Amino acid sequence: MHGDMKLFDSHCHLQDERLAGRLDAVIERACRAGVRRIICCGSSESDWHRVAELADRYDFIRPAFGLHPWYIAGRSKDWLADLERFLTERPSMTGEIGLDHAVDERNDEDQEAVFAVQMELAARLDRPVTIHCRRAWDRLPVLLKEMKTRPRFMIHSYSGGAELMGPLAELGAFFSFSGSITLNGNRKGIRAAAACPADRLLLETDAPDIPPLLPDGRRAEMSEPASLTLVLKVAAAARGVSDVDLAAQVWENSCRFCDLET
Numbered sequence: 619m620h621g622d623m624k625l626f627d628s629h630c631h632l633q634d635e636r637l638a639g640r641l642d643a644v645i646e647r648a649c650r651a652g653v654r655r656i657i658c659c660g661s662s663e664s665d666w667h668r669v670a671e672l673a674d675r676y677d678f679i680r681p682a683f684g685l686h687p688w689y690i691a692g693r694s695k696d697w698l699a700d701l702e703r704f705l706t707e708r709p710s711m712t713g714e715i716g717l718d719h720a721v722d723e724r725n726d727e728d729q730e731a732v733f734a735v736q737m738e739l740a741a742r743l744d745r746p747v748t749i750h751c752r753r754a755w756d757r758l759p760v761l762l763k764e765m766k767t768r769p770r771f772m773i774h775s776y777s778g779g780a781e782l783m784g785p786l787a788e789l790g791a792f793f794s795f796s797g798s799i800t801l802n803g804n805r806k807g808i809r810a811a812a813a814c815p816a817d818r819l820l821l822e823t824d825a826p827d828i829p830p831l832l833p834d835g836r837r838a839e840m841s842e843p844a845s846l847t848l849v850l851k852v853a854a855a856a857r858g859v860s861d862v863d864l865a866a867q868v869w870e871n872s873c874r875f876c877d878l879e880t
């Protein structure tokens with residue numbers, strides 16, 4: 619659509635079983651939409667190898683490996699050593715890791731310990747981190763401040779509101795906005811996308827999750843990297859800039875965040 623507009627999907631899960639069997643078509647649509655780079659995030663010990671396979675197959679995919687708070691309960695005794703192996707075998711990022719206070723059966727102490735040890739590992743290996751945070755906005759800044767060395771990090775599908783962005787940005791945060799800002803009534807998300815410091819703004823699809831609202835007012839069945847154009851449009855409108863200008867800014871931010879050449 620826009621000649622050479624380059625889009626960067628900062629967070630998705632192409633290894634998800636819901637995309638198996640349609641991945642070729644999903645990737646072709648992503649290319650046609652202008653998506654040139656994709657961060658594919660693993661979230662449990664059982665999907666790291668599939669993320670690694672995808673990264674080895676497609677050079678525009680950068681893999682991320684981490685243990686998500688939803689999957690910490692059954693972790694193996696070797697999980698951290700395995701994670702370190704995945705992180706060192708190829709250029710990569712850490713994540714998806716984080717805190718989730720919206721799950722039914724919570725063990726906050728365990729969540730925080732698993733989060734902290736992965737942040738430490740990321741700092742030691744110099745791997746930028748993608749963080750999941752749901753309703754834990756009172757704890758995340760506290761934990762980040764306590765860390766002796768903090769790796770570079772982004773908060774994916776940011777839902778913390780505009781007010782928290784200043785303090786988090788001071789701690790180094792990048793903010794990634796997803797299809798949730800396309801949904802009717804997400805004024806909090808729109809306000810945050812408008813208020814985000816220009817050099818810290820990223821965009822993502824979280825595919826196949828967070829299906830965006832389509833131009834005809836229906837909600838997509840699933841999200842995919844090509845959905846990024848819809849997220850871009852809403853974020854650009856919120857900030858009063860053109861799609862092309864915001865895409866260029868996001869491309870530069872994403873490359874800087876991931877240590878990739880622009």
Ligand SMILES: [Zn+2]
Pocket residue numbers: 629630631659714824
């Ligand atoms: Zn995710």
